Amino acid sequence: MEALLTLVTPTALPDVLLVTPARHGDHRGFFSESWNRARMAEAGIDIEFVQDNHSFSLQQGTLRGLHFQSPPHAQDKLVRCGRGRLFDVAVDIRRGSPTYGHWVGEELSFENGKQLLVPKGFLHGFVTLEPETEIIYKCSDYYAPECDGAVRFDDPDIGIDWGLEGAEVVLSAKDEAAPLFADFTSPFTYGETS
Ligand SMILES: Cc1cn([C@H]2C[C@H](O)[C@@H](COP(=O)(O)OP(=O)(O)O[C@H]3O[C@@H](C)C(=O)[C@@H](O)[C@H]3O)O2)c(=O)[nH]c1=O
Numbered sequence: 001m002e003a004l005l006t007l008v009t010p011t012a013l014p015d016v017l018l019v020t021p022a023r024h025g026d027h028r029g030f031f032s033e034s035w036n037r038a039r040m041a042e043a044g045i046d047i048e049f050v051q052d053n054h055s056f057s058l059q060q061g062t063l064r065g066l067h068f069q070s071p072p073h074a075q076d077k078l079v080r081c082g083r084g085r086l087f088d089v090a091v092d093i094r095r096g097s098p099t100y101g102h103w104v105g106e107e108l109s110f111e112n113g114k115q116l117l118v119p120k121g122f123l124h125g126f127v128t129l130e131p132e133t134e135i136i137y138k139c140s141d142y143y144a145p146e147c148d149g150a151v152r153f154d155d156p157d158i159g160i161d162w163g164l165e166g167a168e169v170v171l172s173a174k175d176e177a178a179p180l181f182a183d184f185t186s187p188f189t190y191g192e193t194s
Contacts (some may be wrong), residue, residue: 006036008043013104016090017045017117019078028155033111034080035138043119044176047076049138054082057135059176062170065125066151066178070187073122073144077137084133085109088116089150091123091162097190101162101181108135121188125153127162127169149187150178157181 004088007020020038023030032037035049053152055064066089069075089105107129108114118124124137153169158181162169 004134004156005100006039006043008031008040008045011116013090013092013099013102013122015119016104016122018106019045019115019117020113021115023113035078035113041125047078049076049078049140050055051059051139052136052138052139054134054136057133057170058131059085059126059170060131060133061164061167062133063125063153063175064172065126065153065175066155066158067125068093068124068149068151069141069144069147069167071120071147073141073147074188076120076140077124077134078115078120078125079108079118079124079129079137080113080115081110081157082134082136083110084093084128085111086128086133086135087163088118088124088135089124089162090116090118091125091158091160092121093151093186094121094154094192095186096192099122099191101158105160106160121190123151127164134188149184150175151181151184152178154180 091103
């Protein structure tokens with residue numbers, strides 16, 4: 001039977017949530033409310049998003065991350081895949097958090113319609129699993145380049161399993177030059193960001 005409600009399920013990291021909006025299918029395809037502020041507030045996700053981002057990656061193996069914006073322009077992000085498939089990752093960087101440095105990853109695709117809520121105090125990154133993949137995400141603060149920060153996607157202390165198995169990744173120059181986790185001081189403190 002068709003699911004009529006948006007499903008909100010926890011991931012292995014408390015505060016990072018998997019959101020699966022209902023899809024109403026018919027002979028034309030489907031219709032889905034990808035964001036409904038009132039309904040999500042009832043489900044405990046009460047966020048005022050102010051900016052939507054859309055990026056397109058040509059090649060499979062394009063990796064963007066791991067990124068954050070520091071306070072006072074920290075961002076909650078609600079991430080979904082508009083076309084293709086990607087592996088989306090959040091890393092807890094709230095100093096003093098019981099899960100500091102832990103990561104969680106979810107496959108988001110056009111097919112599965114899943115969304116990942118990446119709160120303030122977490123690094124965010126993704127790798128595309130297909131060519132010509134699109135990502136769309138809502139942000140709770142505006143782009144503030146002076147608050148932009150990054151950590152290496154392949155940091156050994158974080159140890160994310162991107163499923164790359166030695167395949168080459170396509171990176172920006174900024175991500176290529178990102179610092180290691182050990183050389184990074186997080187601007188977030190557990191309890192102050194969520
Ligand atoms: C993030 C961002 C970038 N830009 C510009 C700056 C630059 O000229 C161009 C590309 O920027 P970047 O290389 O930072 O784009 P990208 O590597 O895709 O950065 C994004 O990665 C994912 C993982 C995130 O979580 C986002 O918050 C953001 O950091 O777009 C904006 O105008 N507004 C924005 O909100």
